[in-house]
Structure formats: structure tokens, C-alpha cells
Amino acid sequence: MEKAVIYARQSSGSDDYSESVAVQIRNCRHLAEHSKLKVVAVFQDLNVSGKTYPEGWEALASSDHAFQSWFAMQTGSKSSRRGLGELFQTLAGVNYIIVDDITRLYRPLSRSFLEAAVNQYLIERSVRILQVKGGMLDLNQFDQQLITMLKNQINDEQIAKQRQRSIEVLNRLRDSGFMPTGVTAWGLRYLPVRKRIAVDPVKLPVIRYLFDRVDAGDSYNQIVHEVNARWGHLFRTCFWEKSLYQITSRPIYAGYQYNTAGELIKNRQWDGVVSLEQFQRVQEIMAKRREEGACPKGRGHHWMPLSGLLVCGACGSRLVSCVDDGRIAYRCKRGYFRGDNSCRGTRIMVDYDKPKLVGLLQLVRPVLPLGLAGASEGERCLFLGELRKRKMARDVFETLLTRALVRIEVYSGFVRLVPRREGVLLPDVPRFKLGRYTGFARSELARLRRHVRALTERAARTPEAPEKTRASA
Ligand SMILES: [Zn+2]
Numbered sequence: 001m002e003k004a005v006i007y008a009r010q011s012s013g014s015d016d017y018s019e020s021v022a023v024q025i026r027n028c029r030h031l032a033e034h035s036k037l038k039v040v041a042v043f044q045d046l047n048v049s050g051k052t053y054p055e056g057w058e059a060l061a062s063s064d065h066a067f068q069s070w071f072a073m074q075t076g077s078k079s080s081r082r083g084l085g086e087l088f089q090t091l092a093g094v095n096y097i098i099v100d101d102i103t104r105l106y107r108p109l110s111r112s113f114l115e116a117a118v119n120q121y122l123i124e125r126s127v128r129i130l131q132v133k134g135g136m137l138d139l140n141q142f143d144q145q146l147i148t149m150l151k152n153q154i155n156d157e158q159i160a161k162q163r164q165r166s167i168e169v170l171n172r173l174r175d176s177g178f179m180p181t182g183v184t185a186w187g188l189r190y191l192p193v194r195k196r197i198a199v200d201p202v203k204l205p206v207i208r209y210l211f212d213r214v215d216a217g218d219s220y221n222q223i224v225h226e227v228n229a230r231w232g233h234l235f236r237t238c239f240w241e242k243s244l245y246q247i248t249s250r251p252i253y254a255g256y257q258y259n260t261a262g263e264l265i266k267n268r269q270w271d272g273v274v275s276l277e278q279f280q281r282v283q284e285i286m287a288k289r290r291e292e293g294a295c296p297k298g299r300g301h302h303w304m305p306l307s308g309l310l311v312c313g314a315c316g317s318r319l320v321s322c323v324d325d326g327r328i329a330y331r332c333k334r335g336y337f338r339g340d341n342s343c344r345g346t347r348i349m350v351d352y353d354k355p356k357l358v359g360l361l362q363l364v365r366p367v368l369p370l371g372l373a374g375a376s377e378g379e380r381c382l383f384l385g386e387l388r389k390r391k392m393a394r395d396v397f398e399t400l401l402t403r404a405l406v407r408i409e410v411y412s413g414f415v416r417l418v419p420r421r422e423g424v425l426l427p428d429v430p431r432f433k434l435g436r437y438t439g440f441a442r443s444e445l446a447r448l449r450r451h452v453r454a455l456t457e458r459a460a461r462t463p464e465a466p467e468k469t470r471a472s473a
């Protein structure tokens with residue numbers, strides 16, 4: 001199933017009418033479903049103009065004079081978009097960005113680089129844009145699209161030339177050894193005044209260590225353990241194997257970058273902290289290991305029914321599966337790596353159907369019908385059919401769980417099913433006790449059933465209840 005992220009934006013500006021963010025997201029979700037895309041994340045920005053740059057692109061924004069002079073005329077508005085910045089950081093493996101319409105992503109501003117920069121960025125990563133209103137935007141036919149858009153929307157040939165030129169400016173910058181959209185590599189900073197890149201001296205040893213260890217042939221697991229033990233505090237939650245690839249695959253650490261033709265060229269903003277030879281050796285080692293299957297990416301992540309859906313209540317990390325005494329359990333990987341006592345006990349059995357105990361899957365089942373609210377007749381039939389099966393398809397399970405707006409937090413000794421938005425569906429959050437072997441007593445299951453029943457009844461009685469809750473009653 002191809003993956004998509006949703007982006008919604010709302011501005012308070014008078015020239016920027018749009019649906020509410022909630023409606024935009026709902027529209028986008030419908031479209032994703034209709035297009036059989038799996039939504040992996042939703043990003044939003046509130047009260048900010050579509051002419052602003054994503055967070056992290058400050059270098060480009062500062063050299064965009066059209067943007068700067070427009071922004072100087074604005075009163076008290078935000079200069080960058082955090083949500084969009086985060087979205088651009090999480091595009092790995094994503095095929096589509098879904099928006100209500102393209103103006104959510106960017107609004108044209110004559111002579112600004114933003115639109116061209118965003119399009120270029122997405123083309124390079126083979127990410128396509130899908131609009132609820134307007135369908136697919138084919139960025140690969142960028143010139144074609146540019147012309148159509150200009151004819152239809154702006155009707156100003158002068159601007160067309162300027163846009164084309166801004167792409168050329170960007171490409172020229174890149175081909176001459178500059179990073180046109182700033183540096184987002186871990187441990188590196190961009191110094192806007194001198195237009196130079198600098199390394200954070202505290203993080204420098206970690207970067208060198210990573211390249212050296214991979215170069216020396218150490219196992220990824222070993223490296224990840226060691227980094228967490230020595231420098232874990234430098235990372236937001238934990239240093240993962242994924243973080244390792246993110247660092248060792250970036251040539252900027254060697255003072256190099258890729259040009260528009262995809263060739264390695266010298267970056268002119270700094271010299272790097274590892275040698276080009278070492279960087280290239282590390283690429284070869286990693287490619288070889290990928291082939292041999294050392295990288296878990298190739299081996300079908302998310303093969304378990306709840307992979308990626310559970311979070312550690314103590315630290316917010318995703319739980320990972322492990323085999324515990326011959327049975328499959330989930331635990332907090334961060335607790336395991338960091339030896340953090342607060343999450344060490346975060347551990348749960350997923351499928352555990354014994355006479356006296358049930359696993360998490362059985363506990364969550366009664367909540368799933370809440371996710372049927374708002375489903376079309378056809379979907380409802382399909383989902384109900386799946387719900388009756390003992391083993392439900394993972395995507396159905398996930399869709400229902402997400403629609404029921406439930407997030408599952410696992411703590412040491414208990415579990416909470418938390419509503420994603422306050423006031424929706426599960427207003428009070430009971431704890432469900434985990435018993436021996438980290439399963440649930442059947443009485444807990446009965447308690448949850450009663451809770452869900454009370455909720456749906458209450459929703460049915462409340463005339464102002466949101467549409468979703470009402471339909472599920
Ligand atoms: Zn944890």
C-alpha cells in the first residue's frame with residue numbers, strides 16, 4: 001500500500017479563505033481512503049500564510065527578497081511553518097502529500113522562490129501531490145504545470161519568467177556547491193550572516209564516532225547501544241538505528257553535497273568533519289549490509305498487528321516487538337537501550353488468549369466499532385465482516401483504531417486507551433490493569449465493554465454530539 005501524509009493549513013488573513021483544518025483533514029482522509037493510500041502522518045499549521053517557508057529553510061527564505069519584502073509588510077504573523085518543516089523531515093518512504101487544494105501548501109508570490117523550491121524538493125524525493133479539489137499535480141511535468149497554472153490563475157507572463165528564473169537560481173546555487181534550502185543535518189548549524197556551515201562541538205565526537213565505527217565494521221546494534229550509553233542525552237528521545245543511517249548517509253558531513261545531476265560535488269560552505277574517502281567507504285559498507293539484509297527496512301516492518309501503534313506511556317516512544325519466553329511481546333525500545341527505569345517495565349503481550357487472561361488485541365476489539373462512525377455503507381459492510389473474523393486484516397484494524405481516535409499507551413502494569421482529541425469519544429480514561437505475563441484479566445475486558453457501551457449511549461443522548469459519535473451509537 002502506498003503511503004501518504006496529510007497537510008492542512010489555515011490562515012487568518014483576509015485573502016486566504018479555506019475550510020477549517022479539521023474539515024481539510026477529513027476531506028484528505030476520505031481521499032486517501034478512496035485512493036487506497038495509507039496515511040502515515042498528519043501535519044498542520046494554524047494562522048500562518050501559505051507564502052511562508054517551512055521551518056529549517058531559513059537560509060533560502062533569507063535570500064528570497066520578494067518574500068522578505070512581502071513579510072516586512074505583514075503585521076505580527078509567523079515567518080515560518082513548523083508543521084510543514086516537520087512534514088519535510090518525514091518524507092522518507094512517503095509517496096504522496098495530500099492537501100485540500102494546492103494553496104494549502106503554497107500561495108504564489110511573484111518572484112518568490114518558495115513554490116519552485118517546494119516542487120523541486122518533492123520531485124527529487126519522488127513525492128507527488130494529491131489535491132482534494134483539483135486532483136493529482138504532476139510535478140515531473142513541472143514546466144507544463146507552471147504554464148497552466150500561470151495561465152489559469154495568475155495570468156501574468158512576467159511572473160512566469162521570474163518563476164522559471166527562481167528555479168534556475170536554486171539549481172545554480174546547488175550546482176555551485178551551496179545548500180539552497182539550508183542545512184538540516186544533525187549537529188550542523190547554518191550561520192546565515194556568513195552563509196557558512198558550522199558543527200556543534202558537543203555533537204562532533206558523535207558524528208566522527210558513527211563514521212569510524214561503521215567504517216571499522218561494527219554491528220549497528222553495538223553502535224546504537226554505545227551511542228545511547230555515552231551520548232543518549234543529545235537525542236530527543238533516543239538514538240535509533242534509523243538515526244544512524246540518517247547521519248552516515250549524508251555527504252555534507254564530509255563537506256560534499258549532491259548537485260542537480262546527482263553527482264557528489266564539494267560544498268563551498270564548509271570543509272566537513274570526515275574525509276570523502278571515509279564517507280564513500282561507509283556508503284559501500286552500508287549498501288553491502290543492506291543487500292545482505294542487515295537493515296531491517298527490507299524485512300517488512302510492521303508485520304505484527306500492533307506494530308507502530310503502541311506508545312510507551314512513560315516516554316512517548318513507539319513500542320517494538322520482541323520474543324519473550326517464546327511468545328511475542330512489545331516493549332519500549334528506548335527503555336531497553338537507555339536502561340531507563342521509568343520505561344523498563346513497559347511491556348505487554350499482544351495476542352494472549354488463555355482461559356483467564358486476554359492480550360491487548362482482545363482488549364482493544366470492543367473499541368473498534370466506534371471507528372465505524374461516518375463510514376459509508378460499503379465500508380461498514382466490509383469492516384463489520386472483518387470485525388467478526390478472529391484475525392482481522394492489519395489495515396482494517398489500524399483504520400478503525402485511528403478513526404475511533406484511540407491512542408494506546410502502555411505503562412508498567414497498566415494500559416490507557418486515550419482519545420486523540422480532548423472531549424471526543426473517550427472523555428474519561430480508565431486504566432486497564434495488566435496482570436501476570438502482562439496480559440489482562442477477563443474482568444478488565446468486561447469493564448472496557450461497559451465503558452464503551454456507556455460512552456455510545458451517552459453520545460446518543462447528547463443532541464450536540466459530534467456526527468461521528470452519534471453514528472456509532
Ligand atoms: Zn519508554
